Amino acid sequence: MIQLPVQIKIKVNPKVFLKDPESSNLGKDIVEHGIELIAEIGFEAFTFKKLGGRIGSPESSIYRYFENKHKLLLYLTSWYWSWMEYRLYFSLTNINSPQNRLERAVVLLTELIEEDSSFSHVNEVKLNQIVITESPKSYLTKEVDQENNEGIFAGYKQLVARVSDIILEINPDYKYPHMLVSTVIEGAHFQRYFVKHLPRLTDVVKGENSITEFYLEMVSKAIK
Amino acid sequence: MIQLPVQIKIKVNPKVFLKDPESSNLGKDIVEHGIELIAEIGFEAFTFKKLGGRIGSPESSIYRYFENKHKLLLYLTSWYWSWMEYRLYFSLTNINSPQNRLERAVVLLTELIEEDSSFSHVNEVKLNQIVITESPKSYLTKEVDQENNEGIFAGYKQLVARVSDIILEINPDYKYPHMLVSTVIEGAHFQRYFVKHLPRLTDVVKGENSITEFYLEMVSKAIK
DNA sequence: TTAAAATTAATAGTATTACTATTAATTAAA
DNA sequence: TTTAATTAATAGTAATACTATTAATTTTAA
Numbered sequence: 040m041i042q043l044p045v046q047i048k049i050k051v052n053p054k055v056f057l058k059d060p061e062s063s064n065l066g067k068d069i070v071e072h073g074i075e076l077i078a079e080i081g082f083e084a085f086t087f088k089k090l091g092g093r094i095g096s097p098e099s100s101i102y103r104y105f106e107n108k109h110k111l112l113l114y115l116t117s118w119y120w121s122w123m124e125y126r127l128y129f130s131l132t133n134i135n136s137p138q139n140r141l142e143r144a145v146v147l148l149t150e151l152i153e154e155d156s157s158f159s160h161v162n163e164v165k166l167n168q169i170v171i172t173e174s175p176k177s178y179l180t181k182e183v184d185q186e187n188n189e190g191i192f193a194g195y196k197q198l199v200a201r202v203s204d205i206i207l208e209i210n211p212d213y214k215y216p217h218m219l220v221s222t223v224i225e226g227a228h229f230q231r232y233f234v235k236h237l238p239r240l241t242d243v244v245k246g247e248n249s250i251t252e253f254y255l256e257m258v259s260k261a262i263k
Numbered sequence: 264m265i266q267l268p269v270q271i272k273i274k275v276n277p278k279v280f281l282k283d284p285e286s287s288n289l290g291k292d293i294v295e296h297g298i299e300l301i302a303e304i305g306f307e308a309f310t311f312k313k314l315g316g317r318i319g320s321p322e323s324s325i326y327r328y329f330e331n332k333h334k335l336l337l338y339l340t341s342w343y344w345s346w347m348e349y350r351l352y353f354s355l356t357n358i359n360s361p362q363n364r365l366e367r368a369v370v371l372l373t374e375l376i377e378e379d380s381s382f383s384h385v386n387e388v389k390l391n392q393i394v395i396t397e398s399p400k401s402y403l404t405k406e407v408d409q410e411n412n413e414g415i416f417a418g419y420k421q422l423v424a425r426v427s428d429i430i431l432e433i434n435p436d437y438k439y440p441h442m443l444v445s446t447v448i449e450g451a452h453f454q455r456y457f458v459k460h461l462p463r464l465t466d467v468v469k470g471e472n473s474i475t476e477f478y479l480e481m482v483s484k485a486i487k
Numbered sequence: 488t489t490a491a492a493a494t495t496a497a498t499a500g501t502a503t504t505a506c507t508a509t510t511a512a513t514t515a516a517a
Numbered sequence: 518t519t520t521a522a523t524t525a526a527t528a529g530t531a532a533t534a535c536t537a538t539t540a541a542t543t544t545t546a547a
Contacts, residue, residue: 058523063523063524065524065525080405081404081405083404083405084405086503086504086505087504087505087506088503088504088505096524096525096526097525097526097527098505098506099506099507099508099524099525099526099527100524100525100526102505102506102507103523103524103525106506107505107506108505172403173403175399175400175403176399176400176403178460178461179396179397179399179400179456180305180307181304181305181307181308183460183461184460187460187461192461195464196461196463196464199463199464200463214466214473214477215466215473215477216466217463217464217465217466218454218464218465218466218473218474218477219477219481221453221454221457221464221465222446222450222453222454222481225449225450225453226446226449226450229445229446229449230442230445230446232403233445236402236407236408236411237402237407237411237416237420239420239423239424239441240419240420240423240441240442240445241441241442241445242438242439242440242441242442249438249439249442250442253438253439253442253443256485257443257446257481257485260484260485260487261480261481261484261485263484282494287494287495289495289496310532310533310534311533311534311535312532312533312534320495320496320497321496321497321498322534322535323495323496323497323498323535323536323537324495324496324497326534326535326536327494327495327496330535331534331535332534
């Protein structure tokens with residue numbers, strides 16, 4: 040894993056918060072313990088009241104930062120995509136061959152995060168678990184069009200665009216680069232989930248990193 | 264589209280309902296108008312009270328059929344997967360070449376349902392929309408393991424197994440048949456959703472059936 | 488046929504959720 | 518050092534997601 044400089048601040052579209060949680064200790068507590076609590080009990084059972092109880096603040100204080108729990112989820116997923124793009128940038132630095140760049144990108148997009156490293160109050164391992172399980176719920180909603188207009192999903196789209204560009208470098212005639220990349224990202228999340236909960240929907244071999252291998256192979260064949 | 268005999272009854276695991284909605288008019292109304300209402304306002308905003316208002320019954324009567332709205336969603340998705348397996352069975356009858364069989368299966372799994380045909384009180388077009396937008400919410404929950412033990416996802420797993428078997432007929436050494444099939448099914452749903460709401464995540468050409476073509480190509484290359 | 492059983496409907500109620508409004512206390516800025 | 522701004526705490530509300538009870542209706546069975 041890449042060790043990022045601690046003073047880097049991941050940018051998140053300000054439309055998802057009322058007050059920047061990075062700007063106060065309470066805000067950081069909301070993010071840190073919000074991640075923990077959502078990972079523990081799931082997004083459906085998660086409430087600001089429970090989070091308030093855990094951090095010793097009334098729920099009304101949390102509402103000063105986030106309009107509702109959906110916006111907090113958008114904050115977390117946006118943060119994650121920014122962080123991923125950051126990691127991608129580092130992972131591709133000084134790698135010149137587009138084949139190598141694509142391979143590294145696919146590994147980054149499909150691997151499980153197992154080390155909590157870079158940012159003090161964000162546990163990336165748990166955030167990765169949340170993204171796997173909860174992120175579809177952040178955009179499979181009736182508000183998606185409005186939120187998309189406000190640019191809330193820009194980070195995700197930008198990451199997909201970056202990797203698509205590598206594909207087009209390798210094969211400028213490939214017709215479906217964005218479809219392929221978004222299929223890989225969402226697919227890998229689902230496979231990670233299926234391995235744990237619905238293993239008949241996947242093909243896991245213990246000790247092998249089947250998911251990353253599957254998508255590496257799939258992508259390299261698809262763009263030929 | 265295949266015209267199914269009307270007297271066929273799609274089987275759904277009885278664990279998802281308290282009383283079979285097929286057994287009474289009220290039950291059929293719950294399913295019919297439940298599909299309409301969820302498609303209209305989305306699963307989050309959907310409540311039994313609103314459904315009751317629409318069908319002229321108190322919410323308590325709906326609770327006699329389904330424990331809660333999550334179980335109703337499980338009923339609808341289970342019904343959908345049974346129906347898909349039924350359609351698959353017909354679509355593959357008398358087709359002998361495994362390559363043709365696989366192609367027809369991928370078309371069936373990835374195409375948009377545009378005709379409401381087979382079953383009186385189930386609008387398959389709207390149900391397909393619900394499955395696209397809401398079905399991940401039916402298993403990305405904390406209850407998934409228990410519900411999986413009860414066999415609630417058996418229909419989905421069986422469909423994946425059927426198509427995986429065709430892949431293994433073509434290439435017995437292919438390592439990831441289930442991963443490939445579940446990636447195609449979930450991926451096609453996501454792409455259908457992205458086309459409408461987050462088009463930068465996909466590659467749509469008007470008038471072309473890009474999604475089905477993409478997955479047909481992807482699958483045929485992947486298993487070589 | 489008619490009484491018992493079963494089903495369904497309707498009413499009323501409760502705990503929790505998802506907020507909002509108001510006031511008090513604390514901190515920062517002029 | 519007073520004024521302004523931020524934050525916390527209390528209290529409340531409308532809606533949600535149920536449950537319990539009773540009444541009405543339909544079905545079945547003796």
